[in-house]
Amino acid sequence: MSTELKRPRIGIIGTGAIGGFxxxxxxxxxxxxxxxxxxxxxxxxxxxxxIESAVYGDLLLKPVKAYNSAADMPPCDWLLVGAKxxxxxxxxxxxxxxxxxxxxxxxxxxxxAVEDNLREALPDSLHLLGGLCFISVYRSGPGKVVxxxxxxxxxxxxxxxxxxxxxxQSIVEQGAGLFHAAGLESEAMANLAQxxxxxxxxxxxxxxxxxxxxxxxxxxxxxxxxxxxxxxxxNEVVQGAQACxxxxxxxxxxxxxxxxxxxxxxxxxxxxxxxxxxxxELQAIYAEPLAAALQAGCDMVRVRMLHQALTxxxxxxx
Amino acid sequence: MSTELKRPRIGIIGTGAIGGFxxxxxxxxxxxxxxxxxxxxxxxxxxxxxIESAVYGDLLLKPVKAYNSAADMPPCDWLLVGAKxxxxxxxxxxxxxxxxxxxxxxxxxxxxAVEDNLREALPDSLHLLGGLCFISVYRSGPGKVVxxxxxxxxxxxxxxxxxxxxxxQSIVEQGAGLFHAAGLESEAMANLAQxxxxxxxxxxxxxxxxxxxxxxxxxxxxxxxxxxxxxxxxNEVVQGAQACxxxxxxxxxxxxxxxxxxxxxxxxxxxxxxxxxxxxELQAIYAEPLAAALQAGCDMVRVRMLHQALTxxxxxxx
Numbered sequence: 001m002s003t004e005l006k007r008p009r010i011g012i013i014g015t016g017a018i019g020g021f022x023x024x025x026x027x028x029x030x031x032x033x034x035x036x037x038x039x040x041x042x043x044x045x046x047x048x049x050x051i052e053s054a055v056y057g058d059l060l061l062k063p064v065k066a067y068n069s070a071a072d073m074p075p076c077d078w079l080l081v082g083a084k085x086x087x088x089x090x091x092x093x094x095x096x097x098x099x100x101x102x103x104x105x106x107x108x109x110x111x112x113a114v115e116d117n118l119r120e121a122l123p124d125s126l127h128l129l130g131g132l133c134f135i136s137v138y139r140s141g142p143g144k145v146v147x148x149x150x151x152x153x154x155x156x157x158x159x160x161x162x163x164x165x166x167x168x169q170s171i172v173e174q175g176a177g178l179f180h181a182a183g184l185e186s187e188a189m190a191n192l193a194q195x196x197x198x199x200x201x202x203x204x205x206x207x208x209x210x211x212x213x214x215x216x217x218x219x220x221x222x223x224x225x226x227x228x229x230x231x232x233x234x235n236e237v238v239q240g241a242q243a244c245x246x247x248x249x250x251x252x253x254x255x256x257x258x259x260x261x262x263x264x265x266x267x268x269x270x271x272x273x274x275x276x277x278x279x280x281e282l283q284a285i286y287a288e289p290l291a292a293a294l295q296a297g298c299d300m301v302r303v304r305m306l307h308q309a310l311t312x313x314x315x316x317x318x
Numbered sequence: 319m320s321t322e323l324k325r326p327r328i329g330i331i332g333t334g335a336i337g338g339f340x341x342x343x344x345x346x347x348x349x350x351x352x353x354x355x356x357x358x359x360x361x362x363x364x365x366x367x368x369i370e371s372a373v374y375g376d377l378l379l380k381p382v383k384a385y386n387s388a389a390d391m392p393p394c395d396w397l398l399v400g401a402k403x404x405x406x407x408x409x410x411x412x413x414x415x416x417x418x419x420x421x422x423x424x425x426x427x428x429x430x431a432v433e434d435n436l437r438e439a440l441p442d443s444l445h446l447l448g449g450l451c452f453i454s455v456y457r458s459g460p461g462k463v464v465x466x467x468x469x470x471x472x473x474x475x476x477x478x479x480x481x482x483x484x485x486x487q488s489i490v491e492q493g494a495g496l497f498h499a500a501g502l503e504s505e506a507m508a509n510l511a512q513x514x515x516x517x518x519x520x521x522x523x524x525x526x527x528x529x530x531x532x533x534x535x536x537x538x539x540x541x542x543x544x545x546x547x548x549x550x551x552x553n554e555v556v557q558g559a560q561a562c563x564x565x566x567x568x569x570x571x572x573x574x575x576x577x578x579x580x581x582x583x584x585x586x587x588x589x590x591x592x593x594x595x596x597x598x599e600l601q602a603i604y605a606e607p608l609a610a611a612l613q614a615g616c617d618m619v620r621v622r623m624l625h626q627a628l629t630x631x632x633x634x635x636x
Contacts, residue, residue, distance in 0.1 A: 212530065213630055223633060225626040232623070301619050305550070308543040312531055315541060 011076030011098045017139040018108050019082025024051050024061045029182040034065045034073050041068040043142035053147035075100035085109040085284040092121035106131050110203045111284025115158040127160035130192045132199040136266045148264050152185035156192030197241035202256050205233035207270035208306040218265035236300040240293030280314045329394030329416045335457040337400025342369050342379045347500040352383045352391050359386040361460035371465035393418035403427040403602040410439035424449050428521045429602025433476040445478035448510045450517040454584045466582050470503035474510030515559035520574050523551035525588035526624040536583035554618040558611030598632045
């Protein structure tokens with residue numbers, strides 16, 4: 001079983017904090033992992049990939065099978081996309097070049113509909129899956145990642161050459177098996193859209209408010225006004241999900257709120273993107289959910305206001 | 319008529335941008351105006367009060383009848399309070415010392431219920447009025463004020479020793495007459511609470527969003543997302559006013575929005591307070607209207623969210 005799981009060759013498209021962490025964890029578990037890099041190629045080839053983890057200690061992968069062109073990569077059975085959702089369409093050529101026939105492409109991104117544009121640019125023969133990472137991780141320098149807590153990946157099938165729910169589910173379970181083999185929690189979700197909505201219950205309030213208020217999670221969780229606002233935003237997202245036909249587990253928002261109280265202080269990725277003057281992932285995390293909920297008759301008023309404010313900030317930031 | 323209007327002696331309590339501008343305009347019109355100052359006393363006694371006005375040109379009042387203690391002021395018939403609403407209770411002793419018997423105290427502040435705490439600290443013999451200033455003005459240095467546009471003061475009676483609506487209205491008109499004599503627009507409002515709500519239709523969106531987004535009015539009016547948000551906030555305030563029994567003139571919000579488009583770029587006072595690390599006037603401009611509207615059955619959801627975000631920012635700012 002274990003040797004069979006280790007057989008697939010894995011390619012990492014976009015080796016930032018997410019791609020770097022999961023790639024190193026998979027390589028450490030014995031998988032053959034190949035990393036596509038751009039600006040950090042030289043640094044990673046020279047110094048390797050370093051993970052400073054509060055859970056696993058200091059991990060160093062060196063040498064790294066690093067590439068600055070997808071054309072040089074061997075055909076990969078699984079491609080993990082860790083780049084920002086703002087650039088998905090542009091990734092298609094690299095994915096196609098690095099993909100084995102019948103490859104599985106797993107998009108490790110937040111938000112709704114992040115696979116849709118990518119799907120149109122991929123051949124029908126490739127399986128497309130989405131993955132939600134429940135993890136506190138950030139890039140601290142070229143080839144350097146700090147892992148603060150968690151690591152779970154929940155994944156689901158988006159689209160591809162097979163129609164059978166049974167086969168699709170077995171592919172998803174195969175994906176979850178990769179992460180299990182690396183010692184990570186992972187769940188095969190029957191419904192990717194619902195999994196994405198569940199993740200949004202966290203991302204919408206914390207990514208947005210941290211950016212808007214230039215604050216990490218601990219101060220946001222310490223002030224009664226922002227606590228109330230986080231809860232109100234979470235409740236709106238739960239209502240949006242319900243309007244779209246996704247009945248989230250009872251007490252789901254409360255459990256995410258409680259989980260965040262136990263977390264070490266965290267700088268959500270959108271706030272980090274804002275500080276580093278990168279485009280914000282507003283389309284996937286705000287615009288798509290707002291449009292989907294509105295079409296289903298639910299106007300997420302606070303989420304819309306947050307999106308409006310963030311759009312203004314983003315426009316002036318790069 | 320004109321000489322009779324010039325008879326009242328005027329005291330300015332809190333000589334910032336508002337107190338400085340109106341005090342100089344009234345002195346320029348021939349009124350006997352006395353200015354109470356704190357940190358800027360020395361500068362103003364030495365260099366006078368300077369208004370750099372886009373409408374009236376450069377105005378210099380020198381020498382200034384300046385005081386650093388209200389005990390030294392002669393008894394004033396009208397006292398104009400231009401200080402921040404965050405410090406109203408603390409102003410009562412100075413007001414009492416500078417007030418002639420039967421004096422009129424005019425609070426030139428935004429927001430709701432700004433007179434309530436002050437009223438409790440004043441003797442019953444003093445008339446208390448509220449004034450709303452429609453003006454673009456800011457303090458540029460000690461004793462220096464920049465006046466960009468407008469100047470209208472709308473005022474109404476809050477409370478005092480007379481019950482007769484007719485007498486109250488005549489006192490309000492006497493107040494409006496002071497500003498008319500100084501060449502300024504001014505309207506005697508029959509209903510102070512309604513006048514305050516009308517002013518909030520501007521202050522709630524622009525003061526809050528400019529602070530939240532660190533932006534002056536022109537960029538806020540140039541982005542389609544913030545334009546839509548401003549209009550949504552304005553509509554909520556109009557609904558809040560309606561719930562509290564104030565039917566605002568038809569098209570009132572739209573006219574304020576259109577007026578702001580023609581304004582020179584402006585930094586609302588709350589944004590300026592934030593930048594200079596002064597406490598924000600959140601109680602008067604947000605908390606009081608939110609509570610009043612909620613009690614009347616109207617939950618101003620966006621206004622509440624803005625208030626929550628601003629409270630978080632304010633708490634970390636001084």
